[in-house]
Amino acid sequence: MAGLMVQGTGSDVGKSVLVAGLCRALANRGLSVLPFKPQNMSNNAAVTADGGEIGRAQALQALGARAELHTDMNPVLLKPQADRTSQLIVHGKVRGTLGSANFREDRRNLMTEVLESWQRLSQQCDLVIVEGAGSPAEINLRAGDIANMGFARAADVPVVLVGDIDRGGVIAALAGTRAVLDPDDAAMIRGFIVNKFRGDPALFEDGYAAIAGLTGWRGFGVVPWLPAASRLPSEDAxxxxxxxxxxxxxxxxxxxxxxxxxxxxxxxxxxxxxxxxxxxxxxxxxxxxxxxxxxxxxxxxxxxxxxxxxxxxxxxxxxxxxxxxxxxxxxxxxxxxxxxxxxxxxxxxxxxxxxxxxxxxxxxxxxxxxxxxxxxxxxxxxxxxxxxxxxxxxxxxxxxxxxxxxxxxxxxxxxxxxxxxxxxxxxxxxxxxxxxxxxxxxxxxxxxxxxDHGALVDAALDELAAGLEEHLDIDGLLALAQGAAA
The missing domain is CATH 3.40.50.880 (Class I glutamine amidotransferase (GATase) domain)
Structure with a gap:
């Protein structure tokens, strides 16, 4: 099964938008591609044709892939209701609530259903692009994880890690993630992407090389601040x-x-x-x-x-x-x-x-x-x-x-x-x-x-895909994903 997982050094580093843009870029190349997020936490959701709900980001990514929305694209959705309680949605339907007291144990029990969705999607397309949640550097949440390395290792999907240079400290964020990860988890990461760069990319050449040297990962590109991203729906409040x-x-x-x-x-x-x-x-x-x-x-x-x-x-x-x-x-x-x-x-x-x-x-x-x-x-x-x-x-x-x-x-x-x-x-x-x-x-x-707002979003996805084609090594990413299927 061909797959690639996009994880981030933190929340709001641009994972959702990058996955949407990659889905559109690969769809424009004639590939059948589908998005997937094992576990999402958001109160922004969309209704699927099969009568369930998924995170709004996965709906946007499905639009990028020119695919019909399906609950398998986001098998576990947590919708916060209070500071310590979330409504639990599994395969598009309400299954009760998760609280801080039972979060880890109940979440661990959902891995089987996550993998079932992954298997079904993988059989329907050439490639599945997976989005992680938050950051794998949150090692305090590693036990029972189904959203990042827990899923990557269970499904044997290679990972590319995204860092946000606009917030500063991107070298430390990427190298620091490498440093805190369990060696077997770190081995799943095969490369990195630097996102939201402003200015002359030549000024970051030494920093880019430093990340590669500190982590042992190859770089897949530096993505500039792309105006099209601001015209896409945002999932995070x-x-x-x-x-x-x-x-x-x-x-x-x-x-x-x-x-x-x-x-x-x-x-x-x-x-x-x-x-x-x-x-x-x-x-x-x-x-x-x-x-x-x-x-x-x-x-x-x-x-x-x-x-x-x-x-x-x-x-x-x-x-x-x-x-x-x-x-x-x-x-x-x-x-x-x-x-x-x-x-x-x-x-x-x-x-x-x-x-x-x-x-x-x-x-x-x-x-x-x-x-x-x-x-x-x-x-x-x-x-x-x-x-x-x-x-x-x-x-x-x-x-x-x-x-x-x-x-x-x-x-x-x-x-x-x-x-x-x-x-x-x-x-x-x-x-x-x-x-x-x-x-x-x-x-x-x-x-x-x-x-028509839908037409505006669709045009923004094409513009985003063109920007990623210019600034990312998409051929390399595709080869990495297809290598997982060999």
Whole structure:
């Protein structure tokens, strides 16, 4: 079986994007390639055609590979609900929760199912590109590992290690990883890549040679900071924590950064609109009064995030925005928060309880054990859209509410206030529709170019692949991967 694993010296070194770009580069060469991540931890997820969910990064990588999404691409997904508890998704379905007390033992027991997915994928394509998680240098997590060296050794897949030069200390990061690894683990690493380089690569020639000398690994290239990467969806919420300027001459759309924010890539299409500035509002800051649109995002812990929203005083900002006639869009948990109450009697997302919502829409939500996972197609604001549902809970209104969307087959979704200013939906991904985005932005006085977001992402993947072809030894990587199958 031909395979190659991309691991990193740490989180956010660019593994996910590199795998997506490699998938597209190899697909452009005519190879059948599929992505794989044994274990992912993210609240950004996508619904697959086989009725499950996988990490959003693997969905992007599948797009890079021009392949249909499948749960085997990410057999284990952990979705953090609280500081020490995560919802456990195995082969696309909820299997309970993992806590810090049972994390290592329960994770070790999942290796068989991880390898089953790996075997199935490997039989369907020429090559599987595997993404690691975090860093193999976290040797305190090595026992029971299924995400990095534990998987690489079990599946006998060669590893290439990625270091991020933009954060500094890349020589120490790569050489230090080599130093702390068990010799048998280190033997799985066959080379390295330096990522996110800015400036003249000739200035790093001595550093590149030093890494090779210190580690004994061969280098596969230095990847510059590629602009196309910034046009791809991000999976890690860490990107939301970076500074951002508030708009000048643009209409402001604001989204509060909830602690357990989920599927925030729903908002990415707004970033492509020249007349809109999307501002992610961090804790400790008010929602700007000049915002024309407030978006309440998805959440993996709806009651806790609703309480946090109140602690921040954001409820006051939102209600004031509503009194001024501003537009509000709630997606999934954000839709639930717009109603009168949210109840979690079984403790699905945390301690059992209930909480008052914002009361801007006339509905109540009760969380339950059944998770809705389905692709959807429909019409909202007179525009067609494609999207997906991913939620636990049912929402009911005491009176017949005006739906936000009508899904194919006649099922209504969400609700919209009589004045059209407050909108809520369970459908993720609908803003990718250029026509729907144009209809929504027209309500806040913005003229949209109505570009299809999927086409923009696809073009960015081709640009990324071209950049990797230029700066990486892809022939060498391919030979390494195919050598594993010999």
């Amino acid at each position: 860490v990107v939301l924590e970076r500074g951002q300027a508030l708009p000048g001459g643009k209409v402001l759309a604001a989204c509060p950064m909830l602690p357990r924010i989920a599927n925030f890539d729903d908002l990415d299409p707004l970033k492509t609109e020249s007349g809109v500035q999307l501002a992610m509002i961090p804790p400790g800051q008010p929602i700007p009064g000049e915002a024309a649109l407030i978006v309440l995002p998805g959440s993996k812990a709806t009651l806790a995030d609703m309480a946090f929203l109140r602690e921040q005083g954001w409820d006051i900002d939102i209600l004031a925005h509503h009194r001024r006639g501003g537009a509000i869009l709630g997606i999934c948990a954000g839709y639930q928060m717009l109603g009168r109450t949210i109840a979690d009697p079984l403790g699905i997302e945390g301690p059992p309880g209930s909480i008052a919502g914002l009361g801007l829409l006339d509905h109540e939500t009760v969380l339950g054990p059944q998770k809705a996972l389905r692709l959807v197609h429909g019409t909202a604001l007179t525009a067609r859209f494609d999207g997906y549902e991913m939620h636990m809970g049912e929402t009911h209104s005491a009176a017949a509410a005006q739906p936000f969307a009508l899904l194919d087959g006649g099922r209504p979704d969400g609700a919209i206030s009589h004045d059209g200013k407050v909108m809520g939906t369970y459908c993720h991904g609908l803003l990718a529709s250029g026509d729907l985005r144009r209809a929504l932005l027209a309500r806040i006085g913005v003229r949209s170019h109505a570009r």
